[in-house]
Amino acid sequence: MMARTSEPLDPKRPSSRKQRGATTILDVARRAGVSPMTVSRVVNGEKNVRPATRAAVLAAVKALNYSPNPAARSLAGAEAARIGLIYSNPSASYLSEFLVGALDEASRTSVQIMLEKCEATSAGERGAVRKLVASGAAGVILPPPLCESHDVLDELRISGLPTVAVATGRFGKGASCVRINDYAASREMTNYLFTLGHRRIGFIKGHPNQTASIEREKGFTSAFADAGFKLDPAMMVQGYFSYRSGLDAAETLLTLKQVPTAIFASNDDMAAAAVSVAHRKGLDVPGDLSVVGFDDTSIATNIWPELTTIRQPITAMAEVALDLVVQAIRNHKRSGGEAKSVDHLVTYSLIKRGSVASPKGAPKPAAE
Amino acid sequence: MMARTSEPLDPKRPSSRKQRGATTILDVARRAGVSPMTVSRVVNGEKNVRPATRAAVLAAVKALNYSPNPAARSLAGAEAARIGLIYSNPSASYLSEFLVGALDEASRTSVQIMLEKCEATSAGERGAVRKLVASGAAGVILPPPLCESHDVLDELRISGLPTVAVATGRFGKGASCVRINDYAASREMTNYLFTLGHRRIGFIKGHPNQTASIEREKGFTSAFADAGFKLDPAMMVQGYFSYRSGLDAAETLLTLKQVPTAIFASNDDMAAAAVSVAHRKGLDVPGDLSVVGFDDTSIATNIWPELTTIRQPITAMAEVALDLVVQAIRNHKRSGGEAKSVDHLVTYSLIKRGSVASPKGAPKPAAE
DNA sequence: CCACTTACGGGTAACGCTATCAATGTGCCG
DNA sequence: CGGCACATTGATAGCGTTACCCGTAAGTGG
Structure with a gap:
């Protein structure tokens, strides 16, 4: 073989990748005369930082108009924010409204939703949950009728994932729920x-x-x-x-x-x-x-x-549900302890249309 | 000073950080017997990959239920593609299946979907498109009946966004389409x-x-x-x-x-x-x-x-549509030139159920 | 004044992906 | 048959941030 210089160029020259103008944590650190780590601590409001140091960092942040890169932050492990959504019955209208709500909220809070359809069998339901877990879901939301399934709930409890059920009446069981009365x-x-x-x-x-x-x-x-x-x-x-x-x-x-x-x-x-x-x-x-x-x-x-x-305000319920899981995930991570489940009631409304009238021969309806 | 071994332990043991169960591009690469780079290429629909290799990677992706981490992706430099989805008629079942398809494909390729509902008025439709553009959409997919709307198509042409219409018969007009015959x-x-x-x-x-x-x-x-x-x-x-x-x-x-x-x-x-x-x-x-x-x-x-x-295989059609926009966006970026629109036909099927019989007094139906 | 805890801050290594470029393999032309 | 263009794949180096692990300085009790 002939001579080969597999030397990867001059290691000092950092100019390889594109230049995105954004100021990074490193810029702030240099300006404040501290390490990036300290900047991170200040920005994230951790305690063990001397007030003087903190002030210096804050000043640098302000001067450089620094704002942390969310992608890098979540990549580094701050919050994974992938949440699973299991559905079984493609009950058309319901699912569609539900998805609209979930998606909307998802793009707003920039979490990723993973859909998983499952068969209505015990094995199918448990399999769906496991698959979601394997894919790295950090939480799950369950539209009906799955939110009533013992298998799903059980499997979720085993996995320890924060869960929010929508439109179930069954509250407790380790899962939060969002529903109407x-x-x-x-x-x-x-x-x-x-x-x-x-x-x-x-x-x-x-x-x-x-x-x-x-x-x-x-x-x-x-x-x-x-x-x-x-x-x-x-x-x-x-x-x-x-x-x-x-x-x-x-x-x-x-x-x-x-x-x-x-x-x-x-x-x-x-x-x-x-x-x-x-x-x-x-x-x-x-x-x-x-x-x-x-x-x-x-x-x-x-x-x-x-x-x-x-x-039922399905879309709104899905949004709330997504919100609750995200919060639960956050708590779960920080405290590691048991998340206490909440029961969130939303308001329904009675929609009057043409399929109702007073019965024949009945007295005029009483005024309301 | 006492003895210090600041050796970072055994470098082979990667067990340091938390374990998020998510499957990564590396897992897929190993399973498919290729390098991560190749997986990346396949997932992103780049061309210079041999069909056999592509198939192997795709199989691995499916088997492991892999979906790219958007944070890592955007951190690595490829800005996350955001694509818009405008819908007007909450025609329940259709929208629901459509969303399932789009979402599924979206999580697979890790693009972000932005939903936008619009009124069926000219102003409403144009407004929806503009809003999407303002939010940074890089492409749009249109389920029926919007894919027939002059206002929407016109506004999209003005904005120059790659567009894919689903289930329209009207082909050309600068938008690609996915439909049955x-x-x-x-x-x-x-x-x-x-x-x-x-x-x-x-x-x-x-x-x-x-x-x-x-x-x-x-x-x-x-x-x-x-x-x-x-x-x-x-x-x-x-x-x-x-x-x-x-x-x-x-x-x-x-x-x-x-x-x-x-x-x-x-x-x-x-x-x-x-x-x-x-x-x-x-x-x-x-x-x-x-x-x-x-x-x-x-x-x-x-x-x-x-x-x-x-x-109509609505879910599949939505997936194809999303795929087409993503490709169009990529081409748009690389070549900057006009994307040529494609007409993608998918197969329908005749579903025989109970609402049909031979007419009374008619001869037995001819054997098929 | 010494052992010992605690607060503070730094160094290093990921996180999962892609850009870039080098290293192959393939086919075509003279 | 050398060589050159081109297609295909791999290796390496980050992207910006935080987790983890240690030093060092400062406080504390005896």
Whole structure:
């Protein structure tokens, strides 16, 4: 082989890379006559720095108009800020709004979101969590219905990742959550139907193992109890949040000897199914039957008549959730200790649309 | 002074800093049997990499679920690409799938996505683009229906940003696009109805100023022409892609003296409306009337019977779109010259579900 | 005045990636 | 068949910051 000088040029010449004009921590350090480390300490508000030194550094910072490079900072280990988002049911409208919120907040706080879809099996759910952990997630947010999954929550607890569940009723369990007050919303809807004169109201329950279902049912029954109206047990039928289950439930309700004047479904899909069944039976909505839903998903406005329903501010909830995880991650890192989970309630709203009217032959609704 | 070993321990042991589980470019490189540099090249879509090598790297990336650390990337000098995503119509299911695709690809290539919702007015659309430009977007992707908007496209041309439109039929205009072949898909669907024995097929057109509408209509009529069947002009009615417009259109079709045996709606919402009208008129679907849609949005499976329809791989299309913008941005930067726009076709599929059957009294469908 | 803790500040090595350039391999021309 | 252009890949050196580990100076008790 011939002579080779694999000497990497003159090591003194630092002029290899491009020059970005930004002032660095090194510039500040030189000007203040200290080491970069000390500057870092001052900038980050750590304590063990003599006031005089601190002042000198601060002066230099100001003079040079220095501001730390966030990329370098996060690279150096300050905060990783990659958070995972697991979803299972591509429940279209919900997921979309949720993503919009999460993304928006993510770009604002410059955290990276990692999406992970998972099958609704135990193995699938646990696998998704592990995959996220392996990818370096520092926290996780869970939209429904995963936020109710034992497998997911359990696996997350094992991994010790800060977790925020959205729209679950189940609070505690080591995860924070962001939700509306399903119970109160359901009561309010029921009372609204009361004020219109409805007394025979059919209720289609949600999936029995989701907490929100239970809350919504409780709100409904307690409204009856508090108003002193009698609630016929035959008016409560089981549903599972799917359109299909809504068809069956509505069929049951509308073939009773004494049919209801209104149907309150635990979500919009089932409410839409109820409208469809009513139409097939020749009933006018809302003339012969009022129908209300819950969630204000897109189907609520994609059918006719449009559904009166409860709106959850999904986008805002996702933003809050993301915010909470980021905070949790920060605490987790500094203190290392157990993060205490929080329960964040956001406000819902009752959206009045065309699927509701006073029952036929009823007295004019009482003024509110 | 006493003995001091300021030797930094065993230099082989890299175990000093914290362990973030994240997989790094080094892991990928090792697994693929190449250098980190090559991985970087592949991930960033540079050209001078042999296809075999590229494939190996891609496989490793997938296997390890690798996603680049944006902090490190931007620190190393490549400024993080920020790309804008403007949407107007929160058409739930579509947007959701679209976002999933875009986000997924975004985390893979570690570009930042900036969401921007806009009103459907000229000012709103132009404002959204300007806002994105002001925020430092380096490129834009447009889901429908914005990809058809003159205002948006015009404003983008002015700003000179690389743009990729998804699911538009309008190609050229300085923007690249990703789409399916609406014309061919529509023909295929029509021919499918032919094979089942349908000859009297009602067609509900889409919004007249969207290119996809026109393509779909052309596919329908040309299938008739090629098969040599006569197409009754009364069978073609105007719709506007909304559920509401579908109700009116279906009403028109089903009150003709000679009703169709099948209805082909230009999208699922209108097809769902047709099913609803049929039910209200006491017609069985698919016994008395077959109904097919287009797009395979969530409503297709949220009604009963579920709709036979054309599925667009929305998620994949979003991924491709993002990829194209990123490449365009890179070219834009390197060459500075005009990026030539590309027309990327992806494959659709005909999804057969329960809303279709042979017409009553028709001969058994010909074997395919 | 000595042993011993504590406050302060510095040196060094990553963090994960890409720019740059050197070192191969490949093909074509004279 | 030398050699030169070009395609492909690897090695090295940072990007700006903080974590970790040690010195040194200053305070403390006996």
